[in-house]
Amino acid sequence: MDDNKKRILEMLADKKINVDEAARLLEAIEAPMSGTSGRDDVTHESKSKPKYLRVSVQPNTNIETGADYQRVNIRVPMALIRAGIKLTSLMPSSATDQINEALRKKGVDVDLGKMKPEDLEPLVDALSDLEVDVQAQKENVRIYLE
């Protein structure tokens, strides 16, 4: 039992407060507790795992009317990225060694054999709030997870 509740019940038992006052005090301590857990639920819901990677390229509002522009909207399911990483675990070590060597020559020091789908989860959680917003002369580029 909560310490605050115990103290209230002890005060009631010692007749330092009456029943109505005890009830009011219990409601008062329960209200912020339920509010906090509700907020935690909302926070948890809002922090639910992102399902899609969105890439959006929109023309700048400054462009001339009738001018050529490009508008791109791409939605990639995160499951596709996870499935792609799982494919790397199927490759035999001889193949991954060759790929790792080729990547190292290009300056990318990564070991494909050690990449696991569960390693992606903390990265996705950390990137869930990431938003890249680039405003160029003719277009605005936005990359985010939703």
Added chain:
Amino acid sequence: MMVPPTLVRLRVLQRDKNVRLWFPLCILFPLVLAFALLLLPFVLLGVFVLWYSGWGKTLLLAGPAMYRLFCALRGLEIDIKQGSKGSERIFVSLK
């Protein structure tokens, strides 16, 4: 549960071309299943032959991996418009 996409929508709009395609992929599932069952004995033979070279496991798990990849395509959407007033458009959606 992994559910494969059942519908593909494709739209290609260009100056002299207007292609709209709405195709229920579920029609192809029995055909693909029959083809996979036909290939199964050959795949198992290949797994047996290639096992010690390291590619046997890859061959054995390639089928389920491809299915997982296909299921992961559900929700993919690509929409590209260009030209003045979006006169050219390519739209692909898998649901």
